[in-house]
Amino acid sequence: MASINALRARVESSLAGRIAAPFAYRDRRVVDTVSSGIREIDQLAGGLPRGGLTEICGPPCSGRTSLLLSALAARTAQAEVCALVDGRDGFDPAAAEAAGVRLEQLLWVRCRDIEQSLRATDLLVRGGGFGLIAVDLADIDPKTVRGVTLNTWFRFRRAVEDTPAILLLLEQESNAKTCASLVLRLEAEAAEWLTSCRPQGRRYIKHDSADTVLLQHPEIELSWTWLLGGFGVRAEKLHARVQPAKEIVFAGGPPQTVDKPEICKIRIEWSEPDLPKTG
Numbered sequence: 001m002a003s004i005n006a007l008r009a010r011v012e013s014s015l016a017g018r019i020a021a022p023f024a025y026r027d028r029r030v031v032d033t034v035s036s037g038i039r040e041i042d043q044l045a046g047g048l049p050r051g052g053l054t055e056i057c058g059p060p061c062s063g064r065t066s067l068l069l070s071a072l073a074a075r076t077a078q079a080e081v082c083a084l085v086d087g088r089d090g091f092d093p094a095a096a097e098a099a100g101v102r103l104e105q106l107l108w109v110r111c112r113d114i115e116q117s118l119r120a121t122d123l124l125v126r127g128g129g130f131g132l133i134a135v136d137l138a139d140i141d142p143k144t145v146r147g148v149t150l151n152t153w154f155r156f157r158r159a160v161e162d163t164p165a166i167l168l169l170l171e172q173e174s175n176a177k178t179c180a181s182l183v184l185r186l187e188a189e190a191a192e193w194l195t196s197c198r199p200q201g202r203r204y205i206k207h208d209s210a211d212t213v214l215l216q217h218p219e220i221e222l223s224w225t226w227l228l229g230g231f232g233v234r235a236e237k238l239h240a241r242v243q244p245a246k247e248i249v250f251a252g253g254p255p256q257t258v259d260k261p262e263i264c265k266i267r268i269e270w271s272e273p274d275l276p277k278t279g
Contacts, residue, residue, distance in 0.1 A: 031181070034078075034166065037070030044264040045182055045237055048132075052181030053157045053167045057174045062186040063233035063266070064138055064170050066099075071132060071168060073100035080131025083107040083124050087117045088139035114140050118152060125159040125167065133160075134168040142172045153179040174238060183239040189232030189265070233266040 033047030048054050048071060058064050073096075075082050082105060084091060089110045097103055109124075111117045117137060124133050137145050153169075153176040160167045169176060174183050 032164075035074050036067065037074035038067060038266065040264045040266045041067065041184070041235060044235055045184060045240065048166050048168065049181045050164050050166055051161050053153065053160065053169060053176055053179060054182045054184070055169045055171065055174055055176045055180040056184050056186065057171050058186035059172060059188070060138075062188045063235075064186055066233075067186070068134055068136065068168070068170060069096055069099040069101060071166075072096065072106065072134065073102075075132045075166075076100075076102035076105040078131070079105070081105050081107070081129065082132040082134070083109065083130045085109045085111060085117050085120045085124070085133070085135045087111055087114060087135070087137040090139050091136070114144055114148070118148070121156060122159075125156055125165070128163060128165070130165055132166045132168060134170065136170045138170045138172055145171055145175055146173065148175060150177070150179065153177075157181075177239070178241075180239060181241055183237070185236045185238050187234045187236075189234055191231040192229040194227045194229035234263065235266065236263045 031052060032050045034050065035042050036045075036048050056064055056067060072082055072084070077100065084106060086109060089112065091108060091110075093103055093108070096106075107124075107130075109120045111120060114137065117135060117140075121133070121135050124130060156167060157176075157179045169180070174180075174185070177183070
């Protein structure tokens with residue numbers, strides 16, 4: 001017994017300053033969560049967990065940026081200071097402000113490569129004081145991001161544990177894996193196109209990779225003008241090692257879901273503009 005206590009004391013001394021109480025039991029199953037700003041995502045995942053790493057992955061045009069802006073808008077609306085590590089300097093402040101993000105409460109760190117992004121993230125998670133730290137690596141080559149060691153993601157996760165911070169990681173592929181408290185994958189679905197036509201002036205067209213389907217009035221002549229009417233996003237919960245401490249309350253009631261509880265579908269639509277009639 002004396003040798004075990006001596007070994008334990010030696011390990012704790014070696015890890016002092018890096019890992020607090022390494023032998024203390026940590027029940028991470030129940031955590032505080034906050035809204036992502038999208039109620040379908042909140043119902044699917046229970047919100048974004050504080051004190052943990054949330055990974056959002058998906059191909060281009062799958063809704064990653066929309067989810068990022070919604071989360072930033074939700075946190076800055078609650079007077080929280082947020083930080084964005086922009087891996088390839090692709091952030092659009094005008095679009096973020098239009099989405100409801102309060103730019104005066106956002107620290108924008110503009111990076112050129114993954115090395116700068118990881119160093120900036122390390123400084124931010126250790127410095128503290130942020131309600132949400134978003135790391136956008138989605139525009140960096142997936143092969144490069146794949147080369148980041150698992151130890152890096154584990155270090156980031158431990159740095160935000162027992163803090164109110166949310167660490168949000170955006171990539172094309174899931175790389176943090178078990179180091180993440182929550183992993184969501186987004187995929188784009190078929191778009192709907194709005195076209196001006198006669199005599200009604202409008203018609204919807206559903207387009208996917210296989211064909212184009214006319215949804216109404218096939219006898220009406222088409223115009224050359226096609227406008228985007230909306231598109232769908234499919235979200236899937238790949239991994240979750242936490243349980244929300246409380247339910248997210250939805251304004252207007254919960255959204256509709258599909259058969260599988262790990263999947264939700266989001267529809268983003270544009271209001272119909274006043275289109276000129278074709279002559």
